[in-house]
Structures are given as structure tokens and as C-alpha cells.
Amino acid sequence: MTQTIRQTKAADPRVGFRGDVEGLRALAVVLVLAGHAGQQLVPGGFVGVDVFFVISGFLITGLLVSEVNKTGRLSLSGFYARRAKRLLPAAVVVLVATLVLTFAFLPRTRWSATGWDVVSSGLYVMNWRLAEQSVDYLAANRAPSVLQHFWSLGVEEQFYLVWPLLLVAALWLGRRRYARTSFMVAALALVAVPSFAWSVWLTSDNPARAYFVTTTRMWELALGGFVALLAAYLHRLPRPAAAALAWSGLVAIVASAFLLSDSSAFPGYLALIPTLGTAAVIAGGPAAGNAGPAVLLAVRPVCAVGAISYSLYLWHWPLLVVAEARFGELTASAGLAVVAASVVPAALTYRYVENPIRRSETLAWQPTRSLQLGAVCTGVAVVAGLSFQLTVWPPAAPPAPPSLAVPTVGVNGTPATVNSPTVAGATALGKSPTTSAAGTPVDRVGAFVPDPLVASQDGPDAWKDGCHTDQRSSEVRSCLYGDPDASFTVALAGDSHAAQWLPALQRVSVSKQWRLKSYTKSSCPFINGVVALDSRPYPSCAEWNEKLRRALTGDERPDLLVVSTSFYVMVRDGAPVASQAQAAFADALRRTWSEMAGAGIPVVVLRDTPYHDKDIAECVSENPRKLTRCASPRDKVLAGGGGPAHETAARQNDKVHLVDLNDAICPRERCAPVIGGVLVYRDNNHVTATYMATLAPRLATALDRVLA
Incomplete structure (x- = not known):
């Protein structure tokens, strides 16, 4: 996101301050801020970023073309x-301030990640970091980054590493002035067309990644560039036509902000609504004059918001988090x-950081100084x-699993040894967990494992052994544990809530x-049907299930x-089942389990574990002397997740056995x-592998009853 470039009006219609464009910036930042403040206010407020992309493409391309027209060349x-003096000083101020805010107010579990976020933001690659985290199972349940909004700045700056170079190539090919525009349009098309096609495809295939990567957004900046290249022609539009074009564009922007939501397939085709709307407002503005949206957008209070929009965008998100x-x-x-x-901090940054540096005569006449300033700002952020x-x-190490009274066997039958001391965990609850004092929440405890700082890494071996299938893949992967030559085989199938039981099953x-064979996939239950992921059908899950059922x-x-799962919304006729979602999910589970039982395979359903409102590891890190703040009501947390559907689906089938060990997970x-000296949860809905391992004796007893 770049700031408006204020210049005196020139003969070239592509250059000069435009109040309506400044007002568009104000509209864009207000949409973003309102959407972040409360999605119910403006569900699609995120389209403000797309408005910024188009504006930025228009302004920067206009300035570059104006330079070419005046000098016949382009100074890279x-x-x-x-760019360096315009963006980096304000950005580094916010990045350093964010570290101070993190140290003062955020739990320690977020400190390391925030430090790396600052490095990524300072190098303008935060969008790629977020794209990788969007498909990283370990990051799926983390709180949003305090610098998540820097993704859009990364997209813009990466685009502007490429675009001037393409312009130089276009100028070299179109040496004659009359041919320049054609070659520059062709250069933009070379970026825009494949980028838009990729955006449409990736949005349908991997929407979380598509939202952040640069390649799905470049066409939006290129669209603004097209408007800048055609500005001389657009100024000749008849006033009524220009006004109609600009007003329809404004309506499209506002409508998209209220009609779209985080469940929309975005960017993809839907991004055309706010981006074409923005292009229409910019294209029709000059010819429409006061008959167009400028009558609203160019008024002084609106332009004042537009002027500080960059700093406002930088500051609002860290303060919200x-x-x-x-x-x-x-x-x-x-x-x-x-x-x-x-x-307040946005206005101060604009007044005392942005403006003095932007208007510095020394920096204006000596570009090398600006580049040096940019390098210093980047260096400060990285350091x-x-x-x-x-x-x-030093970083805390993940805990070793509890020691066993019997030798262990690792993945695919490989011998493994465990040298860690025994931890009590669930065994401290004794034979009557619901009355045991060990299960009563207290404010302080002695030493415990795992350290909350690394609790997110305390997961099942399926992660490190490479047999937990990610969201994109439909490949059925399995790991072999226990005795590879045994005549009795147990299969574990389902999503991460099934995988979390692996440490206990390994010991059993x-x-x-x-x-023991493990078959698990991220965000995918073992079910015969289509489930929704991010409010859209999840085809790779259906394919994985079909293959797995055929194999089993x-x-x-x-x-x-052995199966377990969180709660999922089923999809019928291509759309999520909005009403009676619990009943639809339970019915699909019942059919699936009955099919397996009908094939002669006994089914054990491990009732889902508690779902908390807060990240327990983070809460414990933040409240080491007031742990009762992290204790959630049992009735509430057991009502979440897949547990209620499990209970409903397992009824009236004597070959489907429901095993509920939650008395040993949440006993009071x-x-x-x-x-028992063990942190029970690694986030808000997954049990740590360390604690799960201590449930092995109880699980063994329950399975003995099933098999008796």
C-alpha cells in the first residue's frame, strides 16, 4: 500500500494530485479498519486492500510513464x-514499536514468532510467510500475527521490483514514442493475464494460500497500471458517461464490502468486483468532475483520512491484536x-516521520541518500x-515422551528408546478421576512439561514421520508402529483429533x-461424504476417504x-448444510461406521476431547501464578467439537463402541x-502428546473391554 504522491498539476493527465483518488484511499482504509474491528460491521472489509492495490498501480505507473515522457528514459x-523514503521509515517505526508492544503485552508464546514476523515484514516477504503458515498444520491454531497486515505491503513491493524492469524492456522495444504505449500495455498484459488466471485456479484449489501470495494479486496492480496508460484517452470521455462509470464503480466497491465475507472464494473471480469498481472510479473521475464521486471523495475531511491512510493502516492492526x-x-x-x-499514532507518524522525510530536499536531489536510508531502515527491522x-x-526443547515399562518400537518397526523420566499426567488421577484432587484447578503448580513455549510442537509422531497427509493431498499415507510382525492389526483413521491419540495407542x-497403522489427514474426518473446509467443499478429503475406505x-x-474427529459441516449439492449441521454430521458418521462394521471390522470411536475458547498453552504462559484463569467449564468445552455427534452416531450399533476418556482429561x-505435572493442551482443542501418552493405561483397559 503506497501513499498518494502529491504533485502540482502538469500537462500530462497521468500526473497530479487527485482528490477523488485520495478519497478512495480513505474509503479503502475505512473498509479495512471497520472489517478488522468487527466482521459483522463490514463482512467484506478486506476488499479495501484490493482497492489500495489498484490505486497504487495507477499512481506508480502514472509517475513512471510521466518520467519517460519528460526525459525519454526511466531511472530505476x-x-x-x-519508494524507499516513502515507505520504509514509517514501516520501521511501527515494526520496532510492535516489538515493544509484544514484549509488554503479549504472552511469551508469541514472542519468537513476532520476532520472525518483524524480519519478514522488514524484508517485505511477510505474505509468503503467511502463505506457508496457512497450509502449515502446526500453525493452524495459532493466534493471528500482530504483523499480519504487512502481507499487502509485501505484495506491492515485490510487484514493483518487477514492473519497472518490464517497463524498461518495453521502452527498449518501443523506441519510437507512438509505439511506447502499445508495448507498455503489452508488458502489463504479460503480468495481468497469467496472474488473474492463476488467481482463479489457486483460489479454488488452495484458497488460504491464494489469498496471500504475490502471484495471485499482481493483476490487481496491473489493472491500475492500465488505467494510468489510458488516462489521456479517458479524459476525453463524455461527462455523463464518465459520471455513470465512476458512480457505478463506487457502488461496486461498497457493495462488495457488504456482500462478500471471509467465506467467499477470494480473490479469484470475485476480486473483479472491487478492483474493476476502483478502476472505474479512477477512470471516470477527471471527465466526470463534480458530477462524479469526487463530490463526496474529494471533500477535505475525507482527503485528510486518505492522507494518513498508510500510517493508519500500519498502526491499527497491532493495537487491535x-x-x-x-x-x-x-x-x-x-x-x-x-x-x-x-x-493518534498514525497522525504523529505522518506528521513527524512521513512528511519530513518525503519532503526532504536533500533526499530529493540525492537519490543515493534515499537508498541508504532505505537500507538502514531494513537493517534496523531485521536486526x-x-x-x-x-x-x-535459549529455546525450550520439546519434551521427550514419558518412559514406559516396556521397550518401544518406532515407525515401521524401527526400535526406539526412551530415556526421559516418568511423568504422572493422567496417572495422578488414580482410579476415580472425577473425585481426585489432582484434577482440581489450582493457581500454582510445580515444574511441569511441556514448556508452553514449545507446547505447539508436542504433537504425535505422525508429523515427524511424514504420514500425516496435508490439506492439499489426497494420498493415503500410513506409518507402522508397535510390533510389525503381530497377527492383530489396529488402524487409526481420521483428522488431527484422531492423530492426537497416537501417543497413547503406540504405547498400548x-x-x-x-x-498399529496410522492414517490421518489435516482437517479431514474419516467419513463417507463431502465436508466443508473454509465454507467450501473439500475435495481432497473426499478423495482421501474413498481411497482409505477401499484400502481398509x-x-x-x-x-x-479406531476413529476420532472434530466437528465438520457436511456439503450437499455443492453447498454447506447450514441448518441441522450437527444432525447431518452425525448421520454421515453413523453411515460410515456402519459400513465398516458391516464389512466385519469392529469400530472404536474415541469421543472428541474438549474445545476451549482460549489457547491453553498461551494462557498458562501468560498466567503462571494464576492458572485458574485458564480453567474452562467442563459442560461448555465438552459440548464443542465432534463429541456430541459421536455420541449420537454411535448409538444402536453393537459393532460400534464409544470410548470416552474425558473424565481423565477434564475430570472436574x-x-x-x-x-500431574503435565500441560494438558497444546492449543485450544488438542491434547499434548505428553499428556496423551499418560492416558495409555486407561485406553488399554477400555480396549480390553471392547475386545472381550
């Missing part, structure tokens, strides 16, 4: 110098109050982010000399099938975050 050093971390989930009115308060890692240095398999009833038939009226 001058261009990058202007910090406020939510300190006070819990914000209401819409509280969110609006926070973004309104961000006007600050790396240095911030010292606040959590070793002690009973069973053969064929060559890989187990003697016992409120769920203790630490039991």
Missing part, C-alpha cells in the same frame, strides 16, 4: 529511492474504539527482529504386541478400526490446564 535508482490479547475477544464497539485510537529472539533464548500397541476393506483390512467441573 530514482524510482527505488522514492494487543487489545484482544489483554482484554479478550473485543466487541464491535470496542474494536471501533481501538481503531479510532490508532488515528531488531533477530535480536528479539534473545528474549526467549507395544504393551499388547499389536501392529481390502488388502489393508485391520482387526480393529472446570478443566485444569496442568494435571
Whole structure:
């Protein structure tokens, strides 16, 4: 996102301050801020970023073309110098301030990630970091980054590394002035067409990644560039036609902000609505004059917001994240109050950082100084982010699993040894967990494992052993544990809530000399049907299920099938089942389990574990002397997730056995975050592998009853 370039009007219609464009910037930032303050206010407020992309493409392309028309050449050093002094000083101020806010107000579990986010933001690659995290199972349940909004700045700056070079090539090919525009349009098309096609495809295939990557957004900046190249022709539009074009564009922007939501397939085709709307407002504005949207957008208060929009965008999100971390989930009115308060640091940054540097005569006449300033700002951000890692240095190591009374066997039958000391965990609850004092939440406990800073890494071996299928793949992967030569085979199937039971099942398999095979996939239950992921059909899950069911009833038939799952919305006729979602999910589970039982395979359903409102590991890190703040009501947390559907679906089928061990996970009226020296949860809905391993004796007893 770039700031408006204020210049005196020139003969070239592509250059000069335009109040309607400044007003568009104000509209864009207000949409973003309102959407972040409360999605119910403006569900599609994120389209403000797309408005910024088009405006930025228009302004920067216009300036580049104007330079070419005046001088016959393009100074790459001058261009990058202007970008450096315009963007980097304000950005580094916010990045350093964000580290201070993180240190003062955010839990330590977020410190290391924030330091790396500062490094990524300072190098303008935050969008690629977020794209990787969007498909990273370990990052799926993390709180949003305090610098998540820097993704859009990364997209723009990466685009502007490429676009001037393409312009230089176009100028070289179109040496004659009359041919320049044609070659520049062709250069933009070379970027826009494949980028738009890729955006449409990737949005349908991997929407989370498509949202952040540069390649799906370049066409939006190119669209603004097209408007800049055609500006001389657009100025000749008849006034009524120009006014109609500009007003229809404004309506399209506002309508998209209220009609789209985070469940929309975006960017893809839908991004055409706000981007073409923005292009229409810019294209029709000059010829329409006061008959167009300028009558609203160019008024002084609106332009004043547009002027500070860059700093406002930079400041609002860190303040929102910090406020939510300190006070819990914000209401819409509280969110609006926070973004309104961000006007203060934004105005100060604009007044004392942006303007003095932007208007510096020394920097204007000596581009090298601007490049040096940019290098210093980038260096400060990178060094600050790396240095911030010292606040959590040395990093805590993930815990080794509890020791066993029997030798363990690793993946694919490979011998493994465990040298860690025994931890109590669930065994501290004794024979009557619901009355045990060990399960009562208390404010302070002694030493416990895992350290909350690394609890997110305390997951099942399926992660490191490479047999947990990610969201994109439909390949059926499996890992072999226990006794590889055993005659009795147990299969574990389902999503991450099935995978979390692997540590306990591994120990049971070793002690009973069973053969254990793990089949799990991210965000995908073991089910015969189509489920929704991000409110859209999840085809790779359906394909994975079909292959797995065929394998389990064929060559890989187990003697016992163990399943578990979180809650999912089913898809019928291409759309999520909105009403009676629990009933639809339970019905699909019942059919699936009955099919497996009908094929002669006994099914054990491990009732889903508690779903908390907060990240328990993060809460424990933040409240080490007040752990009761992290204790959730049992009735509430057991009502979430897939548990209720499991209970419904398992009824009236004597070959489907429901095993509920939640008395040993949340034994009292409120769920203790630490039991028997072990942190129970690694986020808000997954049990740590360390604690899960201590449930092995109880699981073994339950399975003995099933198999008796």
C-alpha cells in the first residue's frame, strides 16, 4: 500500500494530485479498519486492500510513464529511492514499536514468532510467510500475527521490483514514442493475464494460500497500471458517461464490502468486483468532475483520512491484536474504539516521520541518500527482529515422551528408546478421576512439561514421520508402529483429533504386541461424504476417504478400526448444510461406521476431547501464578467439537463402541490446564502428546473391554 504522491498539476493527465483518488484511499482504509474491528460491521472489509492495490498501480505507473515522457528514459535508482523514503521509515517505526508492544503485552508464546514476523515484514516477504503458515498444520491454531497486515505491503513491493524492469524492456522495444504505449500495455498484459488466471485456479484449489501470495494479486496492480496508460484517452470521455462509470464503480466497491465475507472464494473471480469498481472510479473521475464521486471523495475531511491512510493502516492492526490479547475477544464497539485510537499514532507518524522525510530536499536531489536510508531502515527491522529472539533464548526443547515399562518400537518397526523420566499426567488421577484432587484447578503448580513455549510442537509422531497427509493431498499415507510382525492389526483413521491419540495407542500397541497403522489427514474426518473446509467443499478429503475406505476393506483390512474427529459441516449439492449441521454430521458418521462394521471390522470411536475458547498453552504462559484463569467449564468445552455427534452416531450399533476418556482429561467441573505435572493442551482443542501418552493405561483397559 503506497501513499498518494502529491504533485502540482502538469500537462500530462497521468500526473497530479487527485482528490477523488485520495478519497478512495480513505474509503479503502475505512473498509479495512471497520472489517478488522468487527466482521459483522463490514463482512467484506478486506476488499479495501484490493482497492489500495489498484490505486497504487495507477499512481506508480502514472509517475513512471510521466518520467519517460519528460526525459525519454526511466531511472530505476530514482524510482527505488522514492519508494524507499516513502515507505520504509514509517514501516520501521511501527515494526520496532510492535516489538515493544509484544514484549509488554503479549504472552511469551508469541514472542519468537513476532520476532520472525518483524524480519519478514522488514524484508517485505511477510505474505509468503503467511502463505506457508496457512497450509502449515502446526500453525493452524495459532493466534493471528500482530504483523499480519504487512502481507499487502509485501505484495506491492515485490510487484514493483518487477514492473519497472518490464517497463524498461518495453521502452527498449518501443523506441519510437507512438509505439511506447502499445508495448507498455503489452508488458502489463504479460503480468495481468497469467496472474488473474492463476488467481482463479489457486483460489479454488488452495484458497488460504491464494489469498496471500504475490502471484495471485499482481493483476490487481496491473489493472491500475492500465488505467494510468489510458488516462489521456479517458479524459476525453463524455461527462455523463464518465459520471455513470465512476458512480457505478463506487457502488461496486461498497457493495462488495457488504456482500462478500471471509467465506467467499477470494480473490479469484470475485476480486473483479472491487478492483474493476476502483478502476472505474479512477477512470471516470477527471471527465466526470463534480458530477462524479469526487463530490463526496474529494471533500477535505475525507482527503485528510486518505492522507494518513498508510500510517493508519500500519498502526491499527497491532493495537487491535494487543487489545484482544489483554482484554479478550473485543466487541464491535470496542474494536471501533481501538481503531479510532490508532488515528493518534498514525497522525504523529505522518506528521513527524512521513512528511519530513518525503519532503526532504536533500533526499530529493540525492537519490543515493534515499537508498541508504532505505537500507538502514531494513537493517534496523531485521536486526531488531533477530535480536528479539534473545528474549526467549535459549529455546525450550520439546519434551521427550514419558518412559514406559516396556521397550518401544518406532515407525515401521524401527526400535526406539526412551530415556526421559516418568511423568504422572493422567496417572495422578488414580482410579476415580472425577473425585481426585489432582484434577482440581489450582493457581500454582510445580515444574511441569511441556514448556508452553514449545507446547505447539508436542504433537504425535505422525508429523515427524511424514504420514500425516496435508490439506492439499489426497494420498493415503500410513506409518507402522508397535510390533510389525503381530497377527492383530489396529488402524487409526481420521483428522488431527484422531492423530492426537497416537501417543497413547503406540504405547498400548507395544504393551499388547499389536501392529498399529496410522492414517490421518489435516482437517479431514474419516467419513463417507463431502465436508466443508473454509465454507467450501473439500475435495481432497473426499478423495482421501474413498481411497482409505477401499484400502481398509481390502488388502489393508485391520482387526480393529479406531476413529476420532472434530466437528465438520457436511456439503450437499455443492453447498454447506447450514441448518441441522450437527444432525447431518452425525448421520454421515453413523453411515460410515456402519459400513465398516458391516464389512466385519469392529469400530472404536474415541469421543472428541474438549474445545476451549482460549489457547491453553498461551494462557498458562501468560498466567503462571494464576492458572485458574485458564480453567474452562467442563459442560461448555465438552459440548464443542465432534463429541456430541459421536455420541449420537454411535448409538444402536453393537459393532460400534464409544470410548470416552474425558473424565481423565477434564475430570472436574472446570478443566485444569496442568494435571500431574503435565500441560494438558497444546492449543485450544488438542491434547499434548505428553499428556496423551499418560492416558495409555486407561485406553488399554477400555480396549480390553471392547475386545472381550
